[in-house]
Amino acid sequence: MSSPPIPSDYRFPDPPTAVELRAFTHGLQPQRVPVMMEHFAEDWRRFGVDAWNEIPNHWRPESGDPVGWWTLPTYLGNQFIAPLLDAPSGTCILQPSVHWTVQCLLSSPELAARGSDVLVPETAFPSVLHSVKQWSHLRDLSPHVVPSTSEQRVDQTTLLDAIGPTTALVALSHVGFTTGARLSSSFVRTVADRVHAHDGLLLLDGYHAAATQPINVTELGCDLYVGGLLKEASGSSGNAFLYVRDGLTLTPRLTGWFGDAAPFEFRPAPEPHPDVRRRFLGGTTAVAPMYHAVEGVRLLLDLGLDTVRDHSLALTDRALDHADALDLPLRSPRPPAERSAMVLLEIPDAEQLVAYLKRHHVYTDSRRNDVLRLAPFLWNTPADIDRAFALIEKGLSTGAYKEVPVDSHGPVT
Ligand SMILES: Cc1ncc(COP(=O)(O)O)c(C=O)c1O
Structure with a gap:
């Protein structure tokens, strides 16, 4: 798979090494935003x-x-x-x-x-x-x-x-x-x-x-x-x-x-x-x-919506391969034609796994505590997906994620 097309056009959250996989909730800020607000x-x-x-x-x-x-x-x-x-x-x-x-x-x-x-x-x-x-x-x-x-x-x-x-x-x-x-x-x-x-x-x-x-x-x-x-x-x-x-x-x-x-x-x-x-x-x-x-x-x-879609599909393909290797059931569709830019994994106590990943600076989210949502987008690389799944595998196989408290400070997930 190609490297991400335009990551340098976005501003990354803290810490800069974090993996942001929540495009379904909020995308990364484009570089030009501060200039536009100054205008x-x-x-x-x-x-x-x-x-x-x-x-x-x-x-x-x-x-x-x-x-x-x-x-x-x-x-x-x-x-x-x-x-x-x-x-x-x-x-x-x-x-x-x-x-x-x-x-x-x-x-x-x-x-x-x-x-x-x-x-x-x-x-x-x-x-x-x-x-x-x-x-x-x-x-x-x-x-x-x-x-x-x-x-x-x-x-x-x-x-x-x-x-x-x-x-x-x-x-x-x-x-x-x-x-x-x-x-x-x-x-x-x-x-x-x-x-x-x-x-x-x-x-x-x-x-x-x-x-x-x-x-x-x-x-x-x-x-x-x-x-x-x-x-x-x-x-x-x-x-x-x-x-x-x-x-x-x-x-x-x-x-x-x-x-x-x-x-x-x-x-x-x-x-x-x-x-x-x-x-x-x-x-x-x-x-x-x-x-x-x-x-x-x-x-x-500027990039072209076909390129955007191709990159998104390549990232979700990679996520599905990892999910299959770990035997994780999917809530989102598998066929590319039915897929959007999100992969949903059915995981009990997903919120705890989200908290565990967050502690390691991999940002995902969960809905109703029974699905983990991964929404990679243009700023993500294949390595981001690999890192997220390596952590998911570790958290689930060791049970370490169950020890992480869900540290929500507000209603937004
Ligand atoms: C499918 C869909 N429609 C609408 C909204 C929100 O729309 P608004 O807050 O502008 O009413 C969302 C937000 O997540 C959404 O996912």
């Missing part, structure tokens, strides 16, 4: 209020494109999110979170005009699952939670059978966060065709798919695609995004004056912005996180 402080100081209208273009300086804080969400959507999703320009926008975006979508009266049911698999992430459960009733929609298979995957037959004339929306995870299982493009396309045959819409949550592999939203046939840049795309909080298919009309009731057609006319009644994406903005946009949002995406696009 934020400087633009704020130099231009004050006028920064909303115009600032230097720090994102595509060579383009000469005018930018200001006001247009940053759509500018970065066009320049960085659209290529990540192979989407046409004019369809993507930065968002504060997936949760917000899905709730905006569910607040749109156009959904209930298409049908009464919202279908969501029980394995969807809470940003989608909880939103569907909490918001559907407010808009005369009924949430239908589709049970999973015994392997916690989307039950494809049950889901397809559930789509019918009353379906307003189907909301799927492109990659399941509990399994790392990736939906095939042909299945997504089948769902899209069936939903569209009944005038419904398809939403994909690609938080764990975008930035790890080439994606083409047009070929997938989805109407909306949401995700965030916090993980493999190496952004931080407040760095989510939305794609809305060209020509789709939605007028979210959950919106704000930044999504208004004429915000500075302060009219008594709201008027939705002509650009549908912009209607998903709320109150005053938090611009600081946008300064660094796309620096990780820039690295991925």
Whole structure:
């Protein structure tokens, strides 16, 4: 396997010899982030209020494109999110979170005009699952939670059978966060065709798919695609995004004056912005996180998403070889076509093993104490995988990991 393509473009955590295998939670910080945050402080100081209208273009300086804080969400959507999703320009926008975006979508009266049911698999992430459960009733929609298979995957037959004339929306995870299982493009396309045959819409949550592999939203046939840049795309909080298919009309009731057609006319009644994406903005946009949002995406696009995917598969291949040698059962899929950028090993008391590895500066995580998650990415080498598994082998074979206390200082794992 080749060496990692661009490790020098990232900043490593302490100690520098640590092995960071938690890209599924947070990617490494790109080198340019401190510079970009310095630009934020400087633009704020130099231009004050006028920064909303115009600032230097720090994102595509060579383009000469005018930018200001006001247009940053759509500018970065066009320049960085659209290529990540192979989407046409004019369809993507930065968002504060997936949760917000899905709730905006569910607040749109156009959904209930298409049908009464919202279908969501029980394995969807809470940003989608909880939103569907909490918001559907407010808009005369009924949430239908589709049970999973015994392997916690989307039950494809049950889901397809559930789509019918009353379906307003189907909301799927492109990659399941509990399994790392990736939906095939042909299945997504089948769902899209069936939903569209009944005038419904398809939403994909690609938080764990975008930035790890080439994606083409047009070929997938989805109407909306949401995700965030916090993980493999190496952004931080407040760095989510939305794609809305060209020509789709939605007028979210959950919106704000930044999504208004004429915000500075302060009219008594709201008027939705002509650009549908912009209607998903709320109150005053938090611009600081946008300064660094796309620096990780820039690295991925420069490298090419095919190369990113090849490197990811090579690392997860290596992890699977080690797991097989140790007879460790897999929760995540084995076939490359179904695999995402994560390997999940079924290990009882996984949290203790995570703590043991952490003590040796190999950073992994666990979910519900029964799986160990390894999410290697661009900054990792084959040697990192070997080191992680040598420790796993030692910890398990000697039982040494059982003596390490789980030293969590907070709720985040
Ligand atoms: C599949 C998926 N969707 C959404 C989210 C979180 O979205 P947000 O916090 O922006 O609502 C996550 C976070 O881990 C996720 O894994």
